[in-house]
Amino acid sequence: MKGNTSKLILVLLIISCVEGAIEVDKGTVINKITIISTNDSKVDSYLGYVVIDKDKIVYANKSRPRLTGNFKELDGVGKFVIPGLIDSHVHLANTAGFNGRLKNKYPELVDVYFKQLPRSYLYHGFTTLIDVNNYDPILINQIKNSVLHPDIYTCGNQVQVMDDFMMEMEAYSPEVRYRFRFLHDKYNKEIVFPDSINLDEHTTEKIISDIKAKGGVGAKLAYEDKASGLIVSWAKPSKGIITDLVWEAQKQNMPVLLHAPSLEGHQVGLEAGIEVFAHGLWNWTTNFKEEFNNLELTPEHKKVLLQIAQRQIGYQLTFRAITGEEDLITQNFGSDKNLEHIYPEAYLDILKSEEGDWGRNKIIGRGSFLKATNPTFYNSMRGNHASDELMWPTVYNLYKSRLNTVAKFLSEHNGNFILGSDTPAMNMFTNPPGYNGFLEMTHMFEAGIPLETIFKAATYNNAKAFHLEHLYGSVEKDKVANLLILGSNPLNNINAYNDIEIVIIGGKVVHREKLSATIID
Numbered sequence: 001m002k003g004n005t006s007k008l009i010l011v012l013l014i015i016s017c018v019e020g021a022i023e024v025d026k027g028t029v030i031n032k033i034t035i036i037s038t039n040d041s042k043v044d045s046y047l048g049y050v051v052i053d054k055d056k057i058v059y060a061n062k063s064r065p066r067l068t069g070n071f072k073e074l075d076g077v078g079k080f081v082i083p084g085l086i087d088s089h090v091h092l093a094n095t096a097g098f099n100g101r102l103k104n105k106y107p108e109l110v111d112v113y114f115k116q117l118p119r120s121y122l123y124h125g126f127t128t129l130i131d132v133n134n135y136d137p138i139l140i141n142q143i144k145n146s147v148l149h150p151d152i153y154t155c156g157n158q159v160q161v162m163d164d165f166m167m168e169m170e171a172y173s174p175e176v177r178y179r180f181r182f183l184h185d186k187y188n189k190e191i192v193f194p195d196s197i198n199l200d201e202h203t204t205e206k207i208i209s210d211i212k213a214k215g216g217v218g219a220k221l222a223y224e225d226k227a228s229g230l231i232v233s234w235a236k237p238s239k240g241i242i243t244d245l246v247w248e249a250q251k252q253n254m255p256v257l258l259h260a261p262s263l264e265g266h267q268v269g270l271e272a273g274i275e276v277f278a279h280g281l282w283n284w285t286t287n288f289k290e291e292f293n294n295l296e297l298t299p300e301h302k303k304v305l306l307q308i309a310q311r312q313i314g315y316q317l318t319f320r321a322i323t324g325e326e327d328l329i330t331q332n333f334g335s336d337k338n339l340e341h342i343y344p345e346a347y348l349d350i351l352k353s354e355e356g357d358w359g360r361n362k363i364i365g366r367g368s369f370l371k372a373t374n375p376t377f378y379n380s381m382r383g384n385h386a387s388d389e390l391m392w393p394t395v396y397n398l399y400k401s402r403l404n405t406v407a408k409f410l411s412e413h414n415g416n417f418i419l420g421s422d423t424p425a426m427n428m429f430t431n432p433p434g435y436n437g438f439l440e441m442t443h444m445f446e447a448g449i450p451l452e453t454i455f456k457a458a459t460y461n462n463a464k465a466f467h468l469e470h471l472y473g474s475v476e477k478d479k480v481a482n483l484l485i486l487g488s489n490p491l492n493n494i495n496a497y498n499d500i501e502i503v504i505i506g507g508k509v510v511h512r513e514k515l516s517a518t519i520i521d
């Protein structure tokens, strides 16, 4: 009896499979491909079929379904299909390699740069981007109106408390500061506002609602302290106001990201309950004289990192914020052939010329600034080096090794990495759109993070951190058809992420070479 029932169920199952043909209108079927996908549990890898209709995935499974309607076929034999990659820390309005002077001098090149920008991200498989600040709605619309572009999300303007780090760095006048859509830090009693300022317009509720109204998916704010090596003249957001912001953002279904690369910043963020750290812990100490060159995590570092891992707080290492500057100093980067696909030729020519070398001089110049403002910090960096120029490579190596150590520790404790490249940090040309994300993944791999973890960080975990997992992050029915077809297996080789053959964006099948800056018209 039992046997007959299961036979009957089997027959019914087969009949329902045959009858349930998928009807597609503008379809693509990818045949016999290795599908790599992930969700909350594990990374799956299996031979199967993917069916896309218009901009959605309508089927992903092991057997080929019966299809009716209009569809094209792609042969997937020997290839791998993965979800399109997500970079959740970009600054689209920044021009990689061009400062204000170059932008004024070559406006036509700036236009070409922005025309290529969305294609450069796609060239490296980034089909979803989250712009965390420098909110520029005109530019974002321009990108969204281009023929091929990644899906773009923003976090509105960076949340700033009065006299915060950025206002101080830019040395804005009080009048200018009051015009900001600042967040009133009611726990900081030291700042007094003139009566003309209506502080009811500057509550957490108003700020978060404002970001939400602009379509934002997160709120970012910055916490810098003396571990940066700068003398603190700015107001740090209080733990109380960050806690309130997190609470309000949660109410409106949004994560709060904190730029806080120091131990103190990590502690405050952790206690305030933030969801994402926008940079890795690279400012390890305020005791520069004794501890600057230490290479081991202290018990305090470990305690904080352990809690970050246990609470599964999203963690963007942003190696490129450090190594991008290192690349400027060491000067080999310009000869990297990958850049030809990212920067239009005329733009790249300027970057390689003498006037394009402003970034390097800017870094070298930082030495004398620090020497004047914070000699203890400066001396611990300078060590026995004969000049500032010789000092910087060692300094960047130290910061990079700190990040490597943090990455390894979090990885061993099952931390929740999410890929964020911080492109282009400080407008440096060594943070090339798209390619920078690949370099970030390479650094993660070199730090000892397993390939499966990197895969999750760049796909599902990133989507989930921004509450977008119903749309992105896996190769599953009903998700947006943003997919990559790779020539090699990303679970075996990090370079597979630079072995992209086809980018599928919103269901459109695009051969990678068509996205290269070498063929821009």
Ligand SMILES: [Zn+2]
Binding pocket: 089, 091, 422, 423, 425
């Ligand atoms: Zn950034």
